[in-house]
Amino acid sequence: MSSLSVFVEQKGQAVVASVSGSADLGSNDLLQKEIDKVIALHPKVVVLDLAKLTFINSLGIGGFLRLQKSVKAAGGAVRVAGATPYVTGVFAASKLTNAFPMFPTVDAAASA
Numbered sequence: 001m002s003s004l005s006v007f008v009e010q011k012g013q014a015v016v017a018s019v020s021g022s023a024d025l026g027s028n029d030l031l032q033k034e035i036d037k038v039i040a041l042h043p044k045v046v047v048l049d050l051a052k053l054t055f056i057n058s059l060g061i062g063g064f065l066r067l068q069k070s071v072k073a074a075g076g077a078v079r080v081a082g083a084t085p086y087v088t089g090v091f092a093a094s095k096l097t098n099a100f101p102m103f104p105t106v107d108a109a110a111s112a
Helices: 024-038 058-073 085-093 104-109
Strands: 002-011 014-023 047-054 075-082
Touching: 002 024, 002 047, 014 024, 014 058, 014 085, 024 058, 047 058, 047 085, 058 075, 075 104
Parallel strands: 014 047, 047 075
Antiparallel strands: 002 014
């Protein structure tokens, strides 16, 4: 059983994907399927709500990069909201803080 959950909803002009739990090898298939669903919506703005993400490995980061590349190619943007210090550290260590603008809340990211 996966320790990851992803909830996707529309919030104004943004698609918000709330990711909770651990994005690890055991949950990678679920995460990639949910990313595919978000990409299929052709959103102009995606907000990754990572406030409840407790762990992410390179496969999860790769999925987020795939999402960002797809959305950006269509003229959109992917933003991160509510990242914990752990998640912020992973993004910084991976040199991804410029690729994913970070905001303190979903509302701030959605309206930026």
